Amino acid sequence: MRGEASRIADRESRDSLAPKLRDTREDAWRIGNELFTITRVLDDNIALERALTDPSRPVADKVAVLKEIVGDRVHPMTMEILTDLVGRTWSKARHIANAVEDFGVDAMMYYADATGATLKVSIELSQLNSALLTLPVVRAKLYDDQATSQMRVALFRQLFGGKGLNKVTMRLAEHATCNLRRRRYLETIQWLINKFSRHMGESMVTVTTATPLVKEQILRLVKIYTAKVGRPVHINAVVDPSVLGGMRIQVGDEVTDNTVVAQLEHLHRTVKAGTN
Incomplete structure (x- = not known):
């Protein structure tokens, strides 16, 4: 505003x-x-x-x-x-x-x-954001202003309606595509994540890995990012086997991607640029 x-x-x-x-x-x-x-x-x-x-x-x-x-x-x-x-x-x-x-x-x-669901909703929004980072075509459809709002909401429900999301998560996510308000879809989801983090007095740190983090890794990440952002953080651990290895860490709008997939994509771009 x-x-x-x-x-x-x-x-x-x-x-x-x-x-x-x-x-x-x-x-x-x-x-x-x-x-x-x-x-x-x-x-x-x-x-x-x-x-x-x-x-x-x-x-x-x-x-x-x-x-x-x-x-x-x-x-x-x-x-x-x-x-x-x-x-x-x-x-x-x-x-x-x-x-x-x-x-x-x-x-x-x-x-x-x-209803005791604040943390659950916050985590689910981060998981939704993480999932859509790897789905550019879906993201584009969710903020396609050439499609009707009913079509965009129907697409979201088709993809996420059976995932057991809390009804607050569903309502917020549907609002983000039903009423675009001149914003990209993930921009709105990230705005919602930030609002929930401030509401809880925490910063949400979404960590995506190929295998589940162990307790020691989570505690170390909490320590590192609490110091970095200057207030308590919550680690939202997302498991995505497609990243192969390494970590993708998102804090607010900042994303640090050290996954194997990201490194391979970078190598591919470098090699392609060198052959042109």
Whole structure:
């Protein structure tokens, strides 16, 4: 989100309402879904975004517009969030949709907290990210804006629907392809991973190897990366036999790939360049 006014509005709104949203516990699932739906409505209607962020328009008028759109169908907390957001100042009209989406993700995290699934969801998102790193064609299809959102969601469910993923993981991953929001698919998944890591007060380090890590290796990686990033880390160990050997380590957007496959691909590119 760009623009100082929007950054302040988003942060202050979420900070002020976080305790109330957290206290909704399992109702946060409904609230998150409602906020994701409203995000899409806003993304598809710039005139509505302008009406809700016009600084010259009384807040009461903006709230009246909200009530025309959602009526009494949404959870009271959803309406409270939207009312708070339209009462703030935004650098650009489209930034209010970013804030609604942020609240939607927050709601999903609080639901995961309430159901004891936060760490599981965080790990599953990292595993999903790791799996898609090796599937460029699938990645491209998941953010193909020439396909309908229904087709992209259907593809995701076809590939991952039977993997036993937590329903929060599924909902977040489907939101990422249902509403592209001018982002590549893995960009959104990485954003979600980072949000969960910050939420847990940890950094997620995804380590991909051909065989399972032993306890001593995990402890050593925890020590190394805790020192490197300056806060506690969680090691998400992913086993992928296709890497043959070595490790691929991802921390945030930074990927260090020392796998055998990566080294062979580098050698192949070097040899090919030398023969041209």
